[in-house]
Amino acid sequence: MTDFLDPLPWLIMLPLAWGTLAFVLGPGRGGRLAVAAIALQGALALQLAGQLIDSGARVYAVGGWGAPLGIDLMADGLAAVMLLLTQAVALPLAVYARGYFAASPKGRELFWPFTGFLLAALNALFLSADLFNIYVTLELLGLAAVGLVAIAGGRQPVTAAMRYLFATLLGSGAWLLGVALIYGTYGSVSLAVLTPLIHAGAPLAVTLAAALMLAGLLLKTALFPFHFWLPPAHGGAPAPVSALLSALVIKATFYLALRLWLELFAPLTTVAAAQLLGVLGAAAILWGSVLALTQSRLKMLVAYSTVAQVGYLFLLFPLATLVPPGTADSALAGGVMQAVAHGLAKAAMFAATGSMIVATGRDDISRLGGVGARLPLTLFSFGLAGVTLMGLPPSGGFSAKWLLLGSALESGQWWWVVVMIVGGLLTAAYVFKVLRRAFLPRAAGDRVARVPRTLEFSAFALALASILLGLFGAPLLELLAVGREA
Amino acid sequence: MKAWLTALIALLCSGLALALGAAMLALPEFAVRLPGQVAANLDASGVAHPVTAVLLNFRGYDTLLEVAVLLLALLGVFALSRHASDHAHPAAPAHPVLQTLARLLAPLMVLVAGYLLWIGAYAPGGAFQAGAVLAAAGVLLRLAGLLPAWAQPGRLLRGGLALGLLVFLAVAVAGLPQGELLHYPPALASPLILLVEAGLTLSIGLTLAGLYLASAGWRQ
Amino acid sequence: MSAALLYALAGAALFAIGLAGLLLQPHLLRKILAFNILGSGVFLILVGLGQRDGTIDPVPQAMVLTGIVVAIAATALALALARQLLDLTGQMRLPEDRPDAEPADD
Numbered sequence: 001m002t003d004f005l006d007p008l009p010w011l012i013m014l015p016l017a018w019g020t021l022a023f024v025l026g027p028g029r030g031g032r033l034a035v036a037a038i039a040l041q042g043a044l045a046l047q048l049a050g051q052l053i054d055s056g057a058r059v060y061a062v063g064g065w066g067a068p069l070g071i072d073l074m075a076d077g078l079a080a081v082m083l084l085l086t087q088a089v090a091l092p093l094a095v096y097a098r099g100y101f102a103a104s105p106k107g108r109e110l111f112w113p114f115t116g117f118l119l120a121a122l123n124a125l126f127l128s129a130d131l132f133n134i135y136v137t138l139e140l141l142g143l144a145a146v147g148l149v150a151i152a153g154g155r156q157p158v159t160a161a162m163r164y165l166f167a168t169l170l171g172s173g174a175w176l177l178g179v180a181l182i183y184g185t186y187g188s189v190s191l192a193v194l195t196p197l198i199h200a201g202a203p204l205a206v207t208l209a210a211a212l213m214l215a216g217l218l219l220k221t222a223l224f225p226f227h228f229w230l231p232p233a234h235g236g237a238p239a240p241v242s243a244l245l246s247a248l249v250i251k252a253t254f255y256l257a258l259r260l261w262l263e264l265f266a267p268l269t270t271v272a273a274a275q276l277l278g279v280l281g282a283a284a285i286l287w288g289s290v291l292a293l294t295q296s297r298l299k300m301l302v303a304y305s306t307v308a309q310v311g312y313l314f315l316l317f318p319l320a321t322l323v324p325p326g327t328a329d330s331a332l333a334g335g336v337m338q339a340v341a342h343g344l345a346k347a348a349m350f351a352a353t354g355s356m357i358v359a360t361g362r363d364d365i366s367r368l369g370g371v372g373a374r375l376p377l378t379l380f381s382f383g384l385a386g387v388t389l390m391g392l393p394p395s396g397g398f399s400a401k402w403l404l405l406g407s408a409l410e411s412g413q414w415w416w417v418v419v420m421i422v423g424g425l426l427t428a429a430y431v432f433k434v435l436r437r438a439f440l441p442r443a444a445g446d447r448v449a450r451v452p453r454t455l456e457f458s459a460f461a462l463a464l465a466s467i468l469l470g471l472f473g474a475p476l477l478e479l480l481a482v483g484r485e486a
Numbered sequence: 487m488k489a490w491l492t493a494l495i496a497l498l499c500s501g502l503a504l505a506l507g508a509a510m511l512a513l514p515e516f517a518v519r520l521p522g523q524v525a526a527n528l529d530a531s532g533v534a535h536p537v538t539a540v541l542l543n544f545r546g547y548d549t550l551l552e553v554a555v556l557l558l559a560l561l562g563v564f565a566l567s568r569h570a571s572d573h574a575h576p577a578a579p580a581h582p583v584l585q586t587l588a589r590l591l592a593p594l595m596v597l598v599a600g601y602l603l604w605i606g607a608y609a610p611g612g613a614f615q616a617g618a619v620l621a622a623a624g625v626l627l628r629l630a631g632l633l634p635a636w637a638q639p640g641r642l643l644r645g646g647l648a649l650g651l652l653v654f655l656a657v658a659v660a661g662l663p664q665g666e667l668l669h670y671p672p673a674l675a676s677p678l679i680l681l682v683e684a685g686l687t688l689s690i691g692l693t694l695a696g697l698y699l700a701s702a703g704w705r706q
Numbered sequence: 707m708s709a710a711l712l713y714a715l716a717g718a719a720l721f722a723i724g725l726a727g728l729l730l731q732p733h734l735l736r737k738i739l740a741f742n743i744l745g746s747g748v749f750l751i752l753v754g755l756g757q758r759d760g761t762i763d764p765v766p767q768a769m770v771l772t773g774i775v776v777a778i779a780a781t782a783l784a785l786a787l788a789r790q791l792l793d794l795t796g797q798m799r800l801p802e803d804r805p806d807a808e809p810a811d812d
Contacts, residue, residue: 009659009667016554017655020648023561026641062547063661063668069523071547110565117558124551132769136551139776143555143783147562150787155794155801158566162734162787163800169741169780170728176748176773177721181509183766184714184755187516197517205509495729503722510714510755520765540768552772559779563786614775697782701789 007044007051008060008075011083011123014041019116027109031098034112038094038119042087049080049479057483059129059192067130067190074129074191076483078336081476082126082255085340088465089247089347090119092458096351097240099454103358107151107238114151118144118244125252131179131189134256138175142168142220145249148241149233160232167219167229171253174216178209185209191264200267210265217260220253223277223314224284227307231291235303239354242299246306247347251339254313258335261317274321281314282419289426293433297363298353301430302346308423309342309389315404315416323411330410332484333477334403340476341396341466345388348462352382355455356438359448365434370442374449377456379438384463386431388470391424396469532675534608541612542679546668550658553651553686560647560693563700564638580631588630595623603687607676613650613686620691625698635703636696647696650689654682710757717750732799734788738781745777 018037022030052058057076066072075083094115101108121141128134146168150161183189185205186197198206222230230250234242261269288308295301316335320328355378356371357363372379388397401420408416442448469476524536524544531539541549580588599616606612627633639647657678661669670678724744731737749770756766792798 004663006662009662013655013659013667016550016651020554020557020651020655023557024641024644024648026644027638061666063543063670064665065527065544068518068520069527070544107565109568110561113561114558114565117554117561120554121551132772133545133548133551136548136555136772136776139780140551140555140558143558143562143779146783146787147558147565150562151565153566153568158787158790158794159801162784162791165780165784165787166728166737166741169784170725170744173721173725173741173744173748176745177751180717180748180752180755180766181506183752183769184510184758185513187518187520187756193518203509203514204505204512208505208509492730496726499722499726499729502725503718506718506721506751507715510711510718510751513755513758516759519761519763521761521763524764536764537768537771540764541771545765545768545772548769548772552775555776556779559783562783566786566790614771694778697786701786704789704793 007048008058008073008127009062011041011044011048012120012127014044015116015120015123019113019120022112022116023110028101028105030112031094031101034115035091035094035098038087038091041119041123042091045080045083045087048075049084052077052080052482053479060127068188068193071133072129072190072192073127075127077480078255078259078484079126080482081336081340081480082251083123084476085251085343086119086122086126086248089343089462090115090244092461093240093243093347093351095454096243096354096458099452099458100238100240100354100358103452103455104238107153107241110147110151111238111240114144114148115244118148118249122248122252126255129191131182131191131194133189135172135176135179138172138220138253141249141252142172145245148245149237151241152236152238156232157236160229160236163229164233167226171216171220174212174219178213178216181205181209181212195264198264198267202268207268210260210268213260214257217253217257218280221250221257221310221313222307223310224280224287224307227284227288227310230307231300231303234306235297235300239299239350239357242303242354243347243350246303246350247343250306250310251343254310254339258316262320262332269321271318271322274318277314278318278416281311281317282416284308284311284314285419285423286426289423289430292430293426296365298356298365298368298434299350299363301365301434302349302353305349305389305427305430306346308427309338309346312338312342312400312404312420312423315408315420318413319404319407319411319416323407327407327410330403331407333480334400334407336480337396337403337469337473337476338400341388341400341469344462344466344469345385345395345397348381348385348459348466349389351455351459351462352378352385355451355459356382358451358455361447361449365437367443367446368434368437369440370446370448371438372440373442375451375456377460378451379435381456381459381463382438383431383435384467386427386435388463388466390427390431391420394470395467396473397466399470399473530672530675532670532672532679533606535606535610537610538606538612538679542682543670543675550651550654550668553654553689556690556693557647557651560696560700563697567700567704568638580629585630585632588626588632592623592627595619595626599623599687599691603683606683607680613683614690616687617690617694620687621694621698624691624695628699628702633699636699637703639696639700643692647689647692650686653685657682708758708760710754710760712754714751714754714758717747717754720744720747720750723747734784734791734798734800738784738788741784742777742781745773749773
């Protein structure tokens with residue numbers, strides 16, 4: 001396709017351009033530009049999704065060379081779903097961030113350039129079909145995320161950023177070693193070239209590469225027991241940053257793990273490895289939820305909730321490996337639905353949390369009294385997001401867990417059902433811990449200020465989207481199936 | 487750290503090295519070979535040096551993202567430097583011999599950078615090497631006490647830092663009407679690559695120097 | 707065994723040494739150096755294995771150039787963070803995490 005307005009390249013070029021321009025404009029500038037550009041990106045992602053539904057998956061040869069000499073981009077249903085999620089989360093958060101940094105300016109100077117580069121990295125990662133190019137997008141994503149964690153300054157954020165940087169660099173180092181082994185074995189890094197070459201009897205180097213790349217991604221996705229860096233990083237950053245990181249950044253590495261597992265390394269996957277991923281996911285659900293319950297700071301509670309919700313994503317691996325195709329399809333649909341539902345709901349939850357912290361002036365669950373009376377819409381958004389995380393109908397979280405439960409029962413793996421039910425109960429416990437406090441009357445000496453309405457409405461839009469996803473999720477699943485007919 | 491944990495990590499790392507070594511000694515024949523393809527398309531790439539052709543044409547998209555990574559690192563240093571305890575730290579007075587030497591060397595380094603940029607088309611060299619020499623000149627001048635640390639960059643400096651990436655982006659999307667992203671028409675490939683490399687040399691030089699200069703004023 | 711393969715084997719050893727250093731050394735400067743050793747190991751493997759049949763391959767060489775620039779960027783950010791941490795805590799090591807001990811918003 002030689003159309004100047006082809007959405008695919010612009011989804012990467014546009015955020016790079018506005019991120020750079022925001023830097024040139026100066027400290028704290030560029031918010032309006034960002035909102036307009038992200039809205040445009042959303043339209044481009046929708047246009048691309050429409051193209052895919054009409055005419056199937058697309059390959060795009062950058063520079064016109066084509067793989068293996070050049071770099072190919074590839075857009076299929078899975079990539080399009082992640083692109084839609086990214087722009088759908090980023091737009092309300094950009095509106096939110098403008099209000100948030102007006103009320104709480106710490107860290108606003110470079111927020112927009114970092115966010116532009118972060119979104120460019122995400123879009124580029126979802127579209128890339130080249131292992132080395134994915135490495136570059138991973139580093140772009142990692143450095144943007146670390147920079148965002150550090151923008152507020154101070155001892156705790158800088159410590160969290162340092163720890164996050166080491167984790168993310170180690171993860172991409174493992175990825176690059178895997179890429180080196182693959183290039184050294186086959187002489188190419190293009191996914192399209194490599195996929196037919198890898199079969200069950202692949203050399204040891206390829207098995208090692210698969211293990212290293214997957215381990216690096218798990219570290220970056222913060223799957224238990226690699227979650228140590230996530231709570232301080234997500235819990236210490238300004239609220240719009242926490243929302244971007246929890247909703248989108250960890251999903252990107254999950255997406256890569258999923259792609260490798262289902263496509264490139266599918267001939268090498270074993271039931272034992274899939275069960276191990278499931279066990280780590282189950283441990284993450286239980287451990288993350290229990291720790292969320294014990295937190296006294298609101299943002300840390302929400303950050304530990306992310307550790308737990310990441311666990312659900314990894315239940316998809318045992319449910320989709322070496323099972324009948326129908327079961328695997330419903331597991332994949334459930335896992336991707338969980339990624340989308342969690343992305344929307346967690347962004348809403350961090351946004352609502354940020355509003356509560358701005359209103360009360362402190363990040364303390366025991367001092368939330370009066371929030372229910374003064375910020376009803378914000379608290380309602382927090383509750384709606386909680387409904388999605390718990391997996392109650394009619395939310396997107398319910399659809400996700402329903403699909404996962406279905407494939408667990410079909411494949412006779414009842415133990416994951418138990419984990420999901422216990423996890424749902426624990427989620428309810430920590431969500432109600434916050435709601436109960438917020439409905440109490442204001443304590444003497446505490447203040448609860450009003451917050452700008454853009455803060456309340458943007459959080460509500462995200463929470464509402466996470467619920468509506470459950471009612472109108474069918475088109476998304478239709479899109480997901482594009483390019484996946486086996 | 488506990489002794490058993492140290493021993494375990496050391497053991498696992500040694501095991502990994504051995505496994506990697508064993509894997510490398512048991513590799514099959516290559517299924518795909520790119521050197522021939524690079525050579526076959528070199529004439530259409532606009533440059534005569536195969537590594538430059540890969541960096542700026544065949545895999546130019548990687549380089550585009552990598553320039554963004556470099557700028558991002560500098561943004562990270564700027565973000566931290568807003569919270570650094572002490573700005574406007576004056577450069578330490580340097581020995582007069584060093585100052586004289588730096589004054590002599592800096593213009594020569596700029597000349598070398600220009601030379602490296604130009605020969606990149608057919609010999610080892612190019613924007614990154616040229617930018618690194620420019621940055622070294624900046625660091626040398628700072629060490630000689632002739633250049634102040636950057637507290638916060640002004641608009642002109644921000645423009646210079648972003649110029650390379652913006653030029654690269656503009657050239658990348660300029661190819662869209664005729665073909666794909668980053669598609670250079672063979673007739674124009676040579677001047678377009680030189681344009682991109684010239685912008686990159688300036689911005690990379692400023693960025694690399696900035697990585698040092700932006701934190702040079704922090705409290706020692 | 708070709709000379710290129712020897713480079714790759716040395717790269718494997720460097721990767722393991724760097725990995726152990728990154729995990730075991732508490733001093734931040736040593737961690738950052740260990741990350742660079744790890745990265746150099748990967749670069750050697752990329753170039754070495756890519757040329758194990760004796761033909762010169764410009765593609766991994768260009769990839770390593772890209773990788774070096776990314777490593778410089780990451781190292782610079784890591785050094786700036788480490789230096790700021792030294793400013794804030796007086797130590798060149800990661801403090802024990804107790805996020806509850808101090809509120810982030812003041």
